[in-house]
Amino acid sequence: QTEKPVSGGTMTIINGSDIKSWDPAITAGTYPGGPMDVLDAVYGFIVYVNDKGVVTGGMAESLASTDAVTWTLKLRKDMKFTDGTPYDAEAVKYNWDRAADPATLSPAQPFISSWNKAITVVDPQTLTIKLSSPNANFAAQVAELCPFIASPPALKAAKEKTDIKPVGAGAFTLTEWNQGISMTMARNPGYWDQPRPYLDTIKFAIIPETNSRIATVVQGGATMMAGYPYQFGSNATAPGVATREIPIRGINRAYLNQAKGIFTDVRAREAFYSAIDRARLMQAFTQMPGYKAPSNYFGENSPYFDSASSLPAYDPKKAQELFDALKADGKPFSIKIVTYTNSDLKRLAAYIQQVLTGYEGASAEIVEVDQASLIQRCKTQLDFDICVEGGVLVSNGAEPNISNLLSSGGAFNWGQYKSAEMDAALKEASSTLDPAAVKAAYVKVQKLVATEMPLYIFGEQTRSLLLRDNTGGVVPSNGGILQKQFLYVCTDVCQK
Amino acid sequence: MNDEASGQAVDTGAATHAFDAFLRDDALLKVRDLSVRYRRGGKIFVAVDGVSFDVAPGETLGLVGESGSGKTTIGRALLKLLPKADTRVDGHVEYDGLNVADLSASDLRAIRSKLQMIFQDPISSFNPRRKVQDIVGEGLEIQGIRKAERLERVDRALNDVGMSRTMVEGRRPHQFSGGQCQRIAIARALAVGPELIVCDEPVASLDVSVQAHVINLLQDIRQKRNLALIFISHDLAVVRNVSDRVAVLYMGRIVEIGTGDAIYQRPAHPYTRMLLEAVPVPDASRKILPSVAPTQASSRSAPPSGCRFRLRCPRAQAICGVQEPKLASMPYGQFAACHFPHDEPAPGMKTVEQA
Amino acid sequence: MTEAANTTPVLDCHELSCHFRSPFGPIRVLHDVSFSIPPRTTLGIVGESGAGKSMLVKTIMGIAPEGMKTSGRILADGTDLSTLNETKRRAFLGRKFGMVFQNPMTSLNPFVRVGRQIEEASRFHLRLGKAQAKALAIELLASVGIPDAAECYGHYPHQFSGGMKQRIMIATALACQPDLLIADEATTALDVTVQKEILDLLQVIQQQRQMSMILVTHNLGIVAGRTDDILVLYGGHVVEYGPTNTVFSHPRHRYTEALLSAMPRMDQPAHTKLHTIPGRPPDLANPAPGCPFAPRCPAAEARCHASMPPMTTSADGKHRFACYVPVQTGDAADTAVERRALS
Amino acid sequence: MRIAKLSYLKAVGVRLLAGIPVFLLVTFSATALSSLMPGSAAQLILGENATQAQIDALNSRYGYDLPVWERYLGWLGRLLQGDLGQTMFSQQSVAKLLVDRAAVTFEIALLAMFVSLVIGVPLAMYTASRPGGIVDTVLRAVSSVMLSIPTFVIVVLLGFVFAIVLRWLPATGWVSFSDDPIGNLYYVALPVMCLSVHQAAYFYRVSRSEFVAILQEDYVLVARAKGLPTRYILMRHVLRPASPQVLTVMGLSMTYLLGGSFIVESYFAVPGIGWTVLNAVSSHDLPVMQAILSLTVVIFVVIFILVDLGYALIDPRVDVS
Amino acid sequence: MSRLQPTQTDLVPGQAVALAETLNAAMPKTARFRMPSGHPMEWFAFAFLAVLIISSVFVEFIPGLVRASFPYGDFSQGPEWSLNGLFGTDALGRSILSRVLYGARTTLAIVSVATLISLVIGMTLGMLAGFYRGPVERVVDLYANSMASLPPILVILALISVIGNSVFTMMLALGLLDIGTYARIAKGGVIAQNDRDYVLAARAMGASDMRLLLREILPNLVPALTAIVPPLMAGLIITEGSLSFLGYGIPAPAPSWGGMIASSTDLLSRFPLLIFGPIVAIVLTVYSLNTVGDCLARRMNHRGREL
Numbered sequence A: 001q002t003e004k005p006v007s008g009g010t011m012t013i014i015n016g017s018d019i020k021s022w023d024p025a026i027t028a029g030t031y032p033g034g035p036m037d038v039l040d041a042v043y044g045f046i047v048y049v050n051d052k053g054v055v056t057g058g059m060a061e062s063l064a065s066t067d068a069v070t071w072t073l074k075l076r077k078d079m080k081f082t083d084g085t086p087y088d089a090e091a092v093k094y095n096w097d098r099a100a101d102p103a104t105l106s107p108a109q110p111f112i113s114s115w116n117k118a119i120t121v122v123d124p125q126t127l128t129i130k131l132s133s134p135n136a137n138f139a140a141q142v143a144e145l146c147p148f149i150a151s152p153p154a155l156k157a158a159k160e161k162t163d164i165k166p167v168g169a170g171a172f173t174l175t176e177w178n179q180g181i182s183m184t185m186a187r188n189p190g191y192w193d194q195p196r197p198y199l200d201t202i203k204f205a206i207i208p209e210t211n212s213r214i215a216t217v218v219q220g221g222a223t224m225m226a227g228y229p230y231q232f233g234s235n236a237t238a239p240g241v242a243t244r245e246i247p248i249r250g251i252n253r254a255y256l257n258q259a260k261g262i263f264t265d266v267r268a269r270e271a272f273y274s275a276i277d278r279a280r281l282m283q284a285f286t287q288m289p290g291y292k293a294p295s296n297y298f299g300e301n302s303p304y305f306d307s308a309s310s311l312p313a314y315d316p317k318k319a320q321e322l323f324d325a326l327k328a329d330g331k332p333f334s335i336k337i338v339t340y341t342n343s344d345l346k347r348l349a350a351y352i353q354q355v356l357t358g359y360e361g362a363s364a365e366i367v368e369v370d371q372a373s374l375i376q377r378c379k380t381q382l383d384f385d386i387c388v389e390g391g392v393l394v395s396n397g398a399e400p401n402i403s404n405l406l407s408s409g410g411a412f413n414w415g416q417y418k419s420a421e422m423d424a425a426l427k428e429a430s431s432t433l434d435p436a437a438v439k440a441a442y443v444k445v446q447k448l449v450a451t452e453m454p455l456y457i458f459g460e461q462t463r464s465l466l467l468r469d470n471t472g473g474v475v476p477s478n479g480g481i482l483q484k485q486f487l488y489v490c491t492d493v494c495q496k
Numbered sequence B: 001m002n003d004e005a006s007g008q009a010v011d012t013g014a015a016t017h018a019f020d021a022f023l024r025d026d027a028l029l030k031v032r033d034l035s036v037r038y039r040r041g042g043k044i045f046v047a048v049d050g051v052s053f054d055v056a057p058g059e060t061l062g063l064v065g066e067s068g069s070g071k072t073t074i075g076r077a078l079l080k081l082l083p084k085a086d087t088r089v090d091g092h093v094e095y096d097g098l099n100v101a102d103l104s105a106s107d108l109r110a111i112r113s114k115l116q117m118i119f120q121d122p123i124s125s126f127n128p129r130r131k132v133q134d135i136v137g138e139g140l141e142i143q144g145i146r147k148a149e150r151l152e153r154v155d156r157a158l159n160d161v162g163m164s165r166t167m168v169e170g171r172r173p174h175q176f177s178g179g180q181c182q183r184i185a186i187a188r189a190l191a192v193g194p195e196l197i198v199c200d201e202p203v204a205s206l207d208v209s210v211q212a213h214v215i216n217l218l219q220d221i222r223q224k225r226n227l228a229l230i231f232i233s234h235d236l237a238v239v240r241n242v243s244d245r246v247a248v249l250y251m252g253r254i255v256e257i258g259t260g261d262a263i264y265q266r267p268a269h270p271y272t273r274m275l276l277e278a279v280p281v282p283d284a285s286r287k288i289l290p291s292v293a294p295t296q297a298s299s300r301s302a303p304p305s306g307c308r309f310r311l312r313c314p315r316a317q318a319i320c321g322v323q324e325p326k327l328a329s330m331p332y333g334q335f336a337a338c339h340f341p342h343d344e345p346a347p348g349m350k351t352v353e354q355a
Numbered sequence C: 001m002t003e004a005a006n007t008t009p010v011l012d013c014h015e016l017s018c019h020f021r022s023p024f025g026p027i028r029v030l031h032d033v034s035f036s037i038p039p040r041t042t043l044g045i046v047g048e049s050g051a052g053k054s055m056l057v058k059t060i061m062g063i064a065p066e067g068m069k070t071s072g073r074i075l076a077d078g079t080d081l082s083t084l085n086e087t088k089r090r091a092f093l094g095r096k097f098g099m100v101f102q103n104p105m106t107s108l109n110p111f112v113r114v115g116r117q118i119e120e121a122s123r124f125h126l127r128l129g130k131a132q133a134k135a136l137a138i139e140l141l142a143s144v145g146i147p148d149a150a151e152c153y154g155h156y157p158h159q160f161s162g163g164m165k166q167r168i169m170i171a172t173a174l175a176c177q178p179d180l181l182i183a184d185e186a187t188t189a190l191d192v193t194v195q196k197e198i199l200d201l202l203q204v205i206q207q208q209r210q211m212s213m214i215l216v217t218h219n220l221g222i223v224a225g226r227t228d229d230i231l232v233l234y235g236g237h238v239v240e241y242g243p244t245n246t247v248f249s250h251p252r253h254r255y256t257e258a259l260l261s262a263m264p265r266m267d268q269p270a271h272t273k274l275h276t277i278p279g280r281p282p283d284l285a286n287p288a289p290g291c292p293f294a295p296r297c298p299a300a301e302a303r304c305h306a307s308m309p310p311m312t313t314s315a316d317g318k319h320r321f322a323c324y325v326p327v328q329t330g331d332a333a334d335t336a337v338e339r340r341a342l343s
Numbered sequence D: 001m002r003i004a005k006l007s008y009l010k011a012v013g014v015r016l017l018a019g020i021p022v023f024l025l026v027t028f029s030a031t032a033l034s035s036l037m038p039g040s041a042a043q044l045i046l047g048e049n050a051t052q053a054q055i056d057a058l059n060s061r062y063g064y065d066l067p068v069w070e071r072y073l074g075w076l077g078r079l080l081q082g083d084l085g086q087t088m089f090s091q092q093s094v095a096k097l098l099v100d101r102a103a104v105t106f107e108i109a110l111l112a113m114f115v116s117l118v119i120g121v122p123l124a125m126y127t128a129s130r131p132g133g134i135v136d137t138v139l140r141a142v143s144s145v146m147l148s149i150p151t152f153v154i155v156v157l158l159g160f161v162f163a164i165v166l167r168w169l170p171a172t173g174w175v176s177f178s179d180d181p182i183g184n185l186y187y188v189a190l191p192v193m194c195l196s197v198h199q200a201a202y203f204y205r206v207s208r209s210e211f212v213a214i215l216q217e218d219y220v221l222v223a224r225a226k227g228l229p230t231r232y233i234l235m236r237h238v239l240r241p242a243s244p245q246v247l248t249v250m251g252l253s254m255t256y257l258l259g260g261s262f263i264v265e266s267y268f269a270v271p272g273i274g275w276t277v278l279n280a281v282s283s284h285d286l287p288v289m290q291a292i293l294s295l296t297v298v299i300f301v302v303i304f305i306l307v308d309l310g311y312a313l314i315d316p317r318v319d320v321s
Numbered sequence E: 001m002s003r004l005q006p007t008q009t010d011l012v013p014g015q016a017v018a019l020a021e022t023l024n025a026a027m028p029k030t031a032r033f034r035m036p037s038g039h040p041m042e043w044f045a046f047a048f049l050a051v052l053i054i055s056s057v058f059v060e061f062i063p064g065l066v067r068a069s070f071p072y073g074d075f076s077q078g079p080e081w082s083l084n085g086l087f088g089t090d091a092l093g094r095s096i097l098s099r100v101l102y103g104a105r106t107t108l109a110i111v112s113v114a115t116l117i118s119l120v121i122g123m124t125l126g127m128l129a130g131f132y133r134g135p136v137e138r139v140v141d142l143y144a145n146s147m148a149s150l151p152p153i154l155v156i157l158a159l160i161s162v163i164g165n166s167v168f169t170m171m172l173a174l175g176l177l178d179i180g181t182y183a184r185i186a187k188g189g190v191i192a193q194n195d196r197d198y199v200l201a202a203r204a205m206g207a208s209d210m211r212l213l214l215r216e217i218l219p220n221l222v223p224a225l226t227a228i229v230p231p232l233m234a235g236l237i238i239t240e241g242s243l244s245f246l247g248y249g250i251p252a253p254a255p256s257w258g259g260m261i262a263s264s265t266d267l268l269s270r271f272p273l274l275i276f277g278p279i280v281a282i283v284l285t286v287y288s289l290n291t292v293g294d295c296l297a298r299r300m301n302h303r304g305r306e307l
């Protein structure tokens, strides 16, 4: 960055939907435009994972450990919430204890309750946590699952979840919330990292329709939106706009139901992999050519990438043989694809269906549900063979996503994949701080992924921002959420 | 040609009570104190008010009166055809000794073949979607008469009105002229073998040349079948031609009732006179001298006290506003409801005898 | 006819013919209708429904329905209407002629105050100012026998009874002091007593204002005693035209005769058999070549079916009829006139 | 005068009362349907990792596990106290939200109605007096095509042309009139245009056929017989008799405009009730949903009262009671 | 005393009878005696609907036309001059023309069944309400008013989100929509006819209520109801499309027009031609239905005396 940041100005970030609650304990969606993106502006990440995958200090100075068992959180001095109460170790402990209480209904409750009893407040700026077993990814998990600390009096004052007022110590304070439409926030003058934040005002606008979102940025009606290059088309080169890739790789995946149905048979999973050309599937999905099928969970430029084991490649002959074999065993390959009503996903599902019908003895049925019911349908009711959830899941940082996806009972393991070997390998990877040991463990994981095919990984993508070309200070963290305190308005077009 | 009527002269001598005088015991249809009230937008509107009359078998009773005087309402009340909602019918209608109000649905259906109706607008009294022979046979079909007999009776009825089944076969009403339609309507009424037909302005919508056909036809059939008719019309010339007796209605009440000769030659009620004088007569030898004084019709919903005609009446006096005149016997045999009835012959009325 | 200084006919029609186009060829509704109305006289036009009465007066007023083709000459007060363009003609007619329509319920605009409807023609044609026009309207209302004329000026049509509405219509037609008042079945929709009042009113007004008048009706009783001349239309043809008295006492055309005897009369006893006219009115779309009445005529001869009888004039020259076998009266011989040479 | 006023009041009262059953039926059905809907707001609040037990717990905390009628009566009771509740997620007052959003929708709807009237009615008048002419034929064809394009297609096409290709008009967003009148016009243009395409054609068709029918009326014939100029006849004798019909259509078109606002607002991200209710349905924001449904019913009732009163004003024959 | 019907011959067959009808029609003062204009467009509308219905019913038998689900060419190709490529290919390389025709089948089936449902229920309710008035009428009015007070999309949206979106539920939900409209029209027709002399005449003959309703009144309601069926069907097609547009349409495998438009809307700025085929189909169909409705309505008016 050669440009010198200046203070002042307003930015509008377009999201696809509004947040549902200000409860810092209830967090979901570490992706740009997700709820955590908005909460970050008010609460600020206590620590965040930067785009290199390194845990970096945010509101706290650091969260670190030498043995992966005892973790020390160092807070900054004299931090205050906007209501004047101190942002200190007690406040942090209060927030985490609250989240560990089942009555709070926090989705991170199982994670936090496994260690919150072991929190020791050393002094107002220091807090130690002694884990029961080593976890090298603890800091990353905190950044993902419980990064937001709200003013304890504000939390106590709220009777119900939805009563919670957003009182944090983050870069901005909420001034107006027009539910479902827009949200306006003003600079928090008491933010610890002066002169940041640079912006006077930050706005979140909600526009559900992708084309309208893009057009709005192009016309200058908003500053930025997150999306994928394929969506931008020629708008990416329109005057006044720029695109910025968020260098965090994610995978497009679908869940294969291994609790019941045809996919309990590994041959069926292999057949499915062989039957479809995943590059072409991605092309159908995005309507852009030039995709390459990912060979495994980690991408080629991931430090953990292992070229030895790779997922089955497109092989229609093999697929047909497997379908026939399955049929011979009395297991005709006829699957139910569950997805939600989004036109890209519909296209994806329709493509799968179209390809499968090309095989003899294979067929697929598509079930569309609305986005809110998808989780219920797939995760709770297990009523699917293959469940496609939109979006990409960040995979280069390994944890916590990899465990969530692949370990038995993992939060994202909708397919109910269960493998003791896999669990052991994952545990091994996260219980050491030695990079070589971690890599070795992940080689095992990749081998298992390639042979057991716990889920359907069909594409890899990075997100991009479509933004006005005078937007500076773009610092992505976690799944691509911008650290908003760094944003500033360039006087002219920003230099790279 | 006025032979049948003479046999039915009203027996005035025996009457002791004026009210009963024009009523008889041997009548086919007895109407006593018939009142009909409509409710319109919360207000009660008396369309027919205490009307009593009789119709003997084979007799024709003409009902005349201005528009809105309640002629149609009376006709429909007799046949129980008034809308059920917002309508109240009081009084007593007796047909052949049966009180029509008390009849069960099936008895009513049986009686409907005896009592029939012909409407003013022949075309609209036919269902445009149905074929003419079905329309004529409908009453019989409802009575459950077998097809063979039905066809035969339809033929007979059509013959009576001077048509034949081949003429109507497969056709719909709108393919016939007004006069033909009215004949078909008559055939429809005749097919069920009625004893009394209520004709509600059956010729009002017809041209003079066609009207004559229909009137003659009705007369012939009446004679042949000994039908009783209630003939509603506002055309006094037509009523004169067809009726044995005439009742003059004014604002829902009978103001004068009696034989045609009496009413037309010696009208007692001033209203009857006014009506008769207003009839345009196709006689160019009489130059008409216009009178200019406009008369004001009284409000129908809030009728004046006493005699309802008094505001328009040239003879009205104080008593007319106080006491309501009752129907009373007049020297020429008719009954009129007037305190100061006329007894001289109607001016300018040429009768056959005088001519 | 009345003697007068100015004898230019108020209206003079020469061989007026009208036809509509239809998918089955032209429908001729009027055939060579000729007549004239001297000042201060009343003409009755009678005929059955569909005979073309309304078409005749509408054609004269220039308000015939779209798609009607007209030929023939109409002279109003000596001016040939065909020399005027559409707008001028309408304005001219609006001033010279007043018209009262059949149905008073529909011919007054329910949305416009009656005063306005009465005065608007005078404001356009006579260029009267607001106050003047209002005064005129009130005066007209009073003259047609509306009590409280000044108050009624601001009322809407629905506040009046049918008879009153027809009086208002008459007032409307009188607004420009027309030379001729045309009443097209002006009383058909009214009760007998009201009908009489309206007819009387028309007659009085005609005499007061020295106008001419056309009474269109299908009821022969109405024209009897109220008109000077009478024109009988049948199937679009003039079948008889002459002084009212003569036509009623000595009808010459078979149709007129039949019509008169088909009417029930109050001076006949009950149950008198009426004379009927067999058959039905002519079908305008498929006209027979001969006399339109021939198919129904008891006296029809072969030539009646073959060609239209010429207009014949009676001895006194006033009574005309188109019949080969007219009803004989024993009077002097009739003269057949060359139709083209008529008036 | 006083009596007249009173009778108006009474007429309004009677009609309002008649609207009550409709109101109850609609709002009750909304409660009933919402309780049958799969998914819940709790799910959305808690996020995707929440367990079913957690969701149920939150639902019962908000009283969404009560029987339908209890919930409904509760809502009704609060409504009677003037409390429409608060939005599920942002804890705004629903009443205030409703006012803000309805103002936007009304502005768009009324402007669209105005534009359509101004385009449709004069053209109708012109062509009705010259039936069969070239303008008539062309407009007839154009209007029937316009009537046949679904609103969502119009929205997509006009949005594409004016916002995406030409970039003349904003693709999304809203500036309220009180903040910036000119900006408001800029933002309102595209939504109004989209809604007017259909409405203008509709008004044109209806009023043309009404004008044609009235031109056949006897009283128009009378006016022509008086020799009055055509322009005068149209203005004085045709326009007003046609207005009850136009008024009816205006009333009916409000329903269309509200329905159209769903699509227009959600496509152009305009903060009106259409978009709000769509959001509310998909996010299970019951208080908002109920409030907007109630509002639509009330709007409907009020519009019909206004139309009725309008008849009474326009048509001297109509008696308010 | 009042005016006559133009009397016409009953013995001259053929043309004269037809003419009599025409004249009958011409007589009421509101009717114009002009040949109904816009005839070419009406012909077009009838022909288009006929072609659409036939080709969608027999779509499998159209020679050379690929199946709707068949990957015919590359993704998102523009139109080309061949049967299958006439409208181009969609985002999955399927022939848009073929999908439009198969979609016509789905759309028309849904809309027809929905119309049938609402017509039958609405007509029955409306007739009962008009005939018996009283509480039946109040219930029907309540339903009709409630439906009319809500934008149809909202109603359907609520229903679909409860009963799920399949072809079948869509039929049901759309079927509920127009019941009120049909009921209202049937009710109005019955009330108008109730005072008609022919109903009175049948009553005077002793006809039972059932007979009056079915034999006398119903046949005369049919024209009025048929005339509004096409425009209401057009309305349903639009509603179905709007739902798909909002993302609540019928699910994927069944091609429907609304769904096709919705799925191409997202790609509009990149592949504007994709949307062309289904829009043409939907606009032409709605246009034709409206035109046919107008035509029927006019015919009905011309018949003069029917209702």
Ligand SMILES: Nc1ncnc2c1ncn2[C@@H]1O[C@H](COP(=O)(O)OP(=O)(O)OP(=O)(O)O)[C@@H](O)[C@H]1O
Binding pocket: B038, B039, B040, B045, B047, B065, B066, B067, B068, B069, B070, B071, B072, B073, B074, B083, B234, B300
């Ligand atoms: N269904 C009804 N509801 C309310 N009022 C009615 C109803 N039918 C008739 N009336 C009123 O009752 C009065 C009598 O009507 P009715 O039809 O019996 O008169 P009428 O003598 O037959 O008149 P016309 O000569 O016009 O046929 C009229 O004032 C009419 O307005």
Ligand SMILES: Nc1ncnc2c1ncn2[C@@H]1O[C@H](COP(=O)(O)OP(=O)(O)OP(=O)(O)O)[C@@H](O)[C@H]1O
Binding pocket: C020, C027, C029, C047, C048, C049, C050, C051, C052, C053, C054, C055, C056, C065, C218, C284, E003, E004, E006, E023, E026, E032, E033
């Ligand atoms: N618009 C029209 N197109 C074609 N023919 C018409 C039209 N209007 C009227 N006619 C025909 O013209 C003939 C004359 O009609 P007109 O209205 O003049 O009759 P009328 O004598 O006034 O009858 P009525 O007594 O019924 O008023 C009728 O046969 C009618 O069928």
Ligand SMILES: [Mg+2]
Binding pocket: B071, B072, B073
């Ligand atoms: Mg009557």
Ligand SMILES: [Mg+2]
Binding pocket: C053, C054, C055, C185
């Ligand atoms: Mg006429």
Ligand code: NI
Binding pocket: C272, C273, C274
């Ligand atoms: Ni004799």
